[in-house]
Structure formats: structure tokens, C-alpha cells
Amino acid sequence: xxxxxxIAEIPVNIFVIFGMGGAVGFLSGLFGIGGGFLLTPLLxxxxxxxxxxxxxxxxxxxxxxxxxxxxYWRRKAIDLKLGTIxxxxxxxxxxxxxxxFQVLQSIGQLDVVISLSYVTFLGAIGGLMLFESxxxxxxxxxxxxxxxxxxxxxxWIHGLPLKVRFRRSKxxxxxxxxxxxxxxxGFLGTILGIGGGFMMxxxxxxLLRVPTNIVIGTSLFQILFTMAAATVFHSMGTKTVDIVxxxxxxxxxxxxxxFGARMGQNLRGDQLRMLLALLVLAVGLRFAIDxxxxxxxxxxxxxxxxxxx
Amino acid sequence: MSRLFLLLxxxxxxxxxxxxxxxxxxxxxxxxxSDLISIQSNFTGTEIVIFGQASDIQRQPNDPSSYxxxxxxxxxxxxxxxxxxxxxxxxWVNREAERFQHVPSFYAVASTxxxxxxxxxxxxxxxGIGLNHINLAVSGVSNVALSDRDDFRRAFxxxxxxxxxxxxxxxxxxxxxxxMFRTNIPLPANIPVGDYxxxxxxxxxxxxxxxxEQTLAVAKSGFEQVTFEMAQSYPLFYGVLAVSLxxxxxxxxxxxxxxx
Numbered sequence: 001x002x003x004x005x006x007i008a009e010i011p012v013n014i015f016v017i018f019g020m021g022g023a024v025g026f027l028s029g030l031f032g033i034g035g036g037f038l039l040t041p042l043l044x045x046x047x048x049x050x051x052x053x054x055x056x057x058x059x060x061x062x063x064x065x066x067x068x069x070x071x072y073w074r075r076k077a078i079d080l081k082l083g084t085i086x087x088x089x090x091x092x093x094x095x096x097x098x099x100x101f102q103v104l105q106s107i108g109q110l111d112v113v114i115s116l117s118y119v120t121f122l123g124a125i126g127g128l129m130l131f132e133s134x135x136x137x138x139x140x141x142x143x144x145x146x147x148x149x150x151x152x153x154x155x156w157i158h159g160l161p162l163k164v165r166f167r168r169s170k171x172x173x174x175x176x177x178x179x180x181x182x183x184x185x186g187f188l189g190t191i192l193g194i195g196g197g198f199m200m201x202x203x204x205x206x207l208l209r210v211p212t213n214i215v216i217g218t219s220l221f222q223i224l225f226t227m228a229a230a231t232v233f234h235s236m237g238t239k240t241v242d243i244v245x246x247x248x249x250x251x252x253x254x255x256x257x258x259f260g261a262r263m264g265q266n267l268r269g270d271q272l273r274m275l276l277a278l279l280v281l282a283v284g285l286r287f288a289i290d291x292x293x294x295x296x297x298x299x300x301x302x303x304x305x306x307x308x309x
Numbered sequence: 310m311s312r313l314f315l316l317l318x319x320x321x322x323x324x325x326x327x328x329x330x331x332x333x334x335x336x337x338x339x340x341x342x343s344d345l346i347s348i349q350s351n352f353t354g355t356e357i358v359i360f361g362q363a364s365d366i367q368r369q370p371n372d373p374s375s376y377x378x379x380x381x382x383x384x385x386x387x388x389x390x391x392x393x394x395x396x397x398x399x400x401w402v403n404r405e406a407e408r409f410q411h412v413p414s415f416y417a418v419a420s421t422x423x424x425x426x427x428x429x430x431x432x433x434x435x436x437g438i439g440l441n442h443i444n445l446a447v448s449g450v451s452n453v454a455l456s457d458r459d460d461f462r463r464a465f466x467x468x469x470x471x472x473x474x475x476x477x478x479x480x481x482x483x484x485x486x487x488x489m490f491r492t493n494i495p496l497p498a499n500i501p502v503g504d505y506x507x508x509x510x511x512x513x514x515x516x517x518x519x520x521x522e523q524t525l526a527v528a529k530s531g532f533e534q535v536t537f538e539m540a541q542s543y544p545l546f547y548g549v550l551a552v553s554l555x556x557x558x559x560x561x562x563x564x565x566x567x568x569x
Contacts, residue, residue, distance in 0.1 A: 004352040004498070006529065006536040011353050011498045059551045066559030108392050112402045228552045235548030239540055243551050244350075250555060254562035291400045298395075299464035304388040304408065 007242035008052045014248055016046070021252025025064065028253070029260025030267075031276045032068075032216060034061045034195030034223060037122065039249065041283055048245070050111055054101075054193030055234035055241045056249070058227045061195040063250040064257060065224040072217030079168040079214050083221040085175055086200075089182025090189075090226030097190030098233040105238070108302060115287045117192055122284030125199055129277035136270040169210045169218075177207065182222060190230045195223040198280065335376075336364040337519035339509045344523070346496060347530035354498040357382070357525065359419075360491045363511050377421045377512045378482050379438050382494050382525070384415030384474075385503030388448075391465045407461040408448040414501040415474050416443060419481040419492040428515040436510065436517070440466055440477045473497035502527050 003014040020042050028035030036057050043053035072078050104110040160174035181203055185196040200219040204210040210218065235241045264272060339361035346355060359380055388410050395404035420427065424439040433442040445462055453461055469475035474497065482492040505525040510517050529537055540547045 002351065002353045002498075004348060004350050004533060006350075006533045007540055009499065009501075059555050062552055062555035063559040063562075066556045067563035068559075070560060070563045108390060108403045108406060112400070116400070228556075231552050231555070232545065232548035235540065235551060236544040239544060241540070241548065241551050243536060243540075243547070243554070246551060247554065247558070250558045254558060258562070258566045293401075295394055295401055297468075298393050299461070299468060300392050300394070300403070301465060301468050302390050302392070303414075304390050 003244065003248075005052075005242050005245050007240060008048055008245060010047070012048070012245070017245065017248045018252040020046070021060070021249035022256035025253035025256025026260040026263075027256075027279070028064055029257035029262075030264040031260075031272055031279075032197075032264070033276070034064055034197045034220075035253070036061045036189070036194035036196075037118070037192070037198065037280070038283060039253075040193035041118065041286065044114075049240075050114060051101075051105060051238055051240040052242050052245070054114070054191070055231070055238055056246045057193035058190065058230040058234060059241055059243075059246040060249045060253060061189075061227040062224060062231060063246075064253050065195060065197075065220045065227065067254060067257070068220050069217070069224050072220060075217070077213055077217035078221050079166055079210070079218045080221070081164075082166045082169055082171070082178065082210070082214075083218045085164070085178045086182035086185075086218070086222040087225045089179035089184075090186030090222055091229045092179075093183035093186030093188075094190040094226055094230045094233055096183075097187040097230070098237040100187075101191055101234075102237055112291070114192060115291050117188065118287040119284050119291065121188065121192075121199065122280050123288070125202065126277050126280030126284055128202065129198075129273055130281065133270050133274035133277055137274065140270065169214050171208065171210060173208055181207070182226070185222075186226045186230070189223075189226060190233065195227055197223055198276070335511060335513075335519050336362075337509060337511045337521050338362045339380075339507070339521045339523060341507060341523055341525060344525055346500075346525065346527045348502065348528065348533055349531050350533055352498060352533075354496055354500075356493050356495045357507075358491060358493050359507060359509070360489070361509060361521075362489050363519070364488055375513075376518075377427045378490060379418060379420040379424065379427060379510045379512065380482065380492055380494075381438055381506075381508045381510075382415065382417045383413045383437075383506045383508070384501055384527075385413075385505070386411040387414040387501070388412075389465070391461050391468075393461070393464070405453045405457070405461075407451050407453045407458065407465075409445045409465060410448055412445055412465075413443065414503065415496075415505065416440070416469075417476045417478070417494045419478050419494060421480060421482045421490075423479050424477065427512045428517075432515065432517070436508075438510065440470075440475060472499060474499070474501075496527070500527055502529055 001014050002011045004011045020039065024035040024039045024042065027038060039060060040053050040057045043057065044050050069078070101110065104113050160176050162174045162176055163172055164175050165172050181200070185200050188194065188199070189196045197219050200222065201215055204215050204219060205212060231241055339359055342358035346357070363376065363378070388408060389412055390406050390408045392403040392406045394401045397404065418424065418439055424433065433439050437443050445465065447458070466475060482490050484490045505527060507523045507525055509521045511519040528534070
């Protein structure tokens, strides 16, 4: 069934979009991720204008993270104080992201920046995750128990001033890296149309040493509010949030996520992380190929003023 | 009194009739199947039919000296940037750009014969009939070498054709009788909204002897229009609405699929 999108101004097959939302929702439920980094490229590759894809996925991420936040809230697995400080940075980063987004769009370099960022971040994070998960699998096979929390160990981040105590996370760290991390994730999320959970979670664990049982809930909490802000900023700035596209993706996404979550319970954590790492690397590689291979068409056009601009 | 009036009106009729016979110009009348295309959520493209009548033409097929017709459907103007990719540090990025100003957002031309054979280049350029004769004005600032400008023009037309927004159909105007004709112009699903112009030209020996112009409105309607208007005029409200819908959907899914 074809459905005309009011903002993207093109008709799409609603079942294809619904299916995409469902498939990405399944994976996000399986791995406990937002799935934005998969959904945005899928939409772009299927012919939705990049600006509309990015802005609309921020809305979809709000839906997928809000249902998870409720669950973690009930389990009391969210550090509200940490989440709120992260979120302040996130909203600020998102605002800068929307401004830069419009500048890049007007000089015609948005697509290449999106592609390059995907290659860089997905490549780096995917590589790290793959490396880490392989080590974890080896460790498990060789029977060595993984080391528990190392409260005594400190890195350079713990030497920064403006320290704050986070009771639930059992942390005493400076707010500078917390705000900075929130801002970077908010900024990238707004430009790339991703929640950024796959970057936030490792950063919280390895840089700030947030306990793993608090990490996901807190990360989702910050993503929910940062992406809500990004949606509003995109609506006001780029005016490319397509509410019809977003609704279709959301409904597919939340249903898919339920099945994914159930299947995820039957897989081991390190196996899941390795699969996710391979998925992240594959998406990064896809963008890299597009950047490096000689394009089929050297020319492209963009409407600047008048009808449909 | 009434007799005088009758006489007067008869004289009047006769003189106007005589004038009509003397007038050398041919009459061209055209009509559109619809003057409003409304885009709704089930819109997947449509077509308009243009009917017309050209009186006093003796048209012989394949006779270059006979009457020929061209019908142009033109969308509202746009400024469009055409970019060319080049290698930069091993990566393909957009390098040169050329901005075309006030170009039609949609352009379709139907004609009875090959456009080039209807009139000479200057006439076609002046009227903007045919894809090779559209006025593609460039902006002053451009980093494109003069020798490459034609490449950009050709690429622009080619890309617009690929999107179905520019088209040229020769011999697509069919004559139903000696003087009545019709043609179909397809409007693809991605047509821009706005006011369109439908111009018809009657050619004889390479000159326009009659022409008409009509307007066609393409507009979103119903839900599509409400949504678009809201996104444009009340962006803050639209953004908050999108977020609320998303949170509601997420929350609802959480409630429905709750395990306990």
C-alpha cells in the first residue's frame, strides 16, 4: 500500500517502512540498543532524503527508548542525577548539531559528513566491541573468572575538578567529563540520527566506571530526553521531521523490539556483543564503500529555493 | 421600434461575421481535464488530459509547412544547485557546484512532431519550448569552469528526467478530428506543489500563430495539508506533538507487552 509522506513529499510503501521499523526494532530489542544507527542508513539507502531520515529517526528513538526507560525505572536501575547532568550536556550538543546540520546542508557537504562520521564512529566502536567480546569469549572458554569492579583503579578523568557524588552509581567524579560526554553524544545523535547508546554505554563503563547494572537505564534516560530535544530542534530548524514516517517506524519498532528482547534472553552477553560488533562494522563498511568506490553518477542536485525547498 | 432594432442587430451580426472571416489568425482553444490536482495520502501520481481545438487549420501529416502544436506544462520556479563529485584525499565528495535560478520545478512538453523541426532555435529559446530550450540561468558565483558549464546543464536535465520531473514527448498530441486534439501529461508522485502553467502554441511555418495559457494548481489537501501547514507554521507545536506521540507509543507498547 502506497502512502504519501507529507514532509518527505514522496510516496512510500507503508509495509516496507513498517517492516524496516520491525526488523530494526527486533535487533534493538535483541542487543538493547536504540537502533538509530541501523535505521537511518536503511532509510537513506531506500530513497528517503537524508535530512528527513535523520530528523525522523530522532523521533523514532524517543519511542523505542521511552518504553525501555519505563522498565528500567521500575527496576530502579537509573541514576537520575547522572542522567540529568548527561542530559544537560546532551541538549546543548544537540542544539549545536542542528545548527551545523543546516550549515552543511546549505554548502552541500551534509551527505559526505554523515557518511564519514558513520565510517569513523561505527568503525572505531565496532572494532573495540569486537576485540573486547572476543577476549571475553576466550576468557570464558579458558575458565578464568573475569575481574569484578576495580574501585581502587583511577584514570586521568578522576583527577579533574568540580567533583560530584553520584550515590546510585557509587561514583565520585568531576561533572566536566559527564557534561562533555553528554554533549558529544547529543551532537553526534542530532547530526547522524542516532541515539548514541552504543557509544554512551562503553564510555560510561570504561571512562567513568559506572556499574553495569545502572549503565543501560541511565544511558536510555539521557537518550530519551536528548532525542526528544533533537526532535523539537529539528522541527523548528530543518523542518524535516515527518510525523507519518515516524509513526509507521515506531509501531513497527516497538513490536519488533518485544520479540528481539525475548530472543536476547537466550543468548550469552559476550556472544550478543560480538554479533552487535559485527553488525556495527558492517554498516560502517557499507558507508566506506560508498565513499571510496567511484560513484555511478558524479552529479547530484539539491533544491535551494522555491517549491519543495 | 422593434423592427429597427432587428435591422440594427442584423447589420451588427453581418459586420462581426465579416470581421471574423477577414481575421488571419487562427483560433486556438484548450481545456484541462482538471484545474486542481489535490495530493492526499493515497497520491501516487496522476495525469492531466489537455483537450483543444484549432480552427481553420488544414493539417497534413508529415508536411513541414503545415500547422504544428506544442503544449508545455510548467511548475513553479525553483533555485536548484547541481553538484559534481570529485576525489578529495581518496574520498568522493562534492566539489564544483552550479546554481540554476528560476528553473521550472516541473516541465513537460508534448508536441505533434519533433520539436527542433517546428521552428528555429531562437523562437524555441524565446518561448522555452523543449528541454534543450529551457532558460537555465546560472548565478554569478560559481566555481565551474566555462568549458564545463554545458556538462552541468546536461547533467541537470538528465537528473530531472530521471526523477520524472522533466519530460519531452514528441508526437504525443493526437488529432481526434481535423481540428480537435488531445494529449495526456503524466504527473509523477513527486511533483512539487504550487501553481502550474499550461501553455499551448500553434505553429505555422516556424512561427507562432496562436497561443493559450491556463493555470493548474497542485496542492496538498486534507490530512497532508494540515500536517504540512502545522510543520511549517507551528514548528514548536509540531515538534512537541511528535515527541508526545513517540512517548505515548513507547509507553503503550510497554503496557501491552508487560510480562507480569
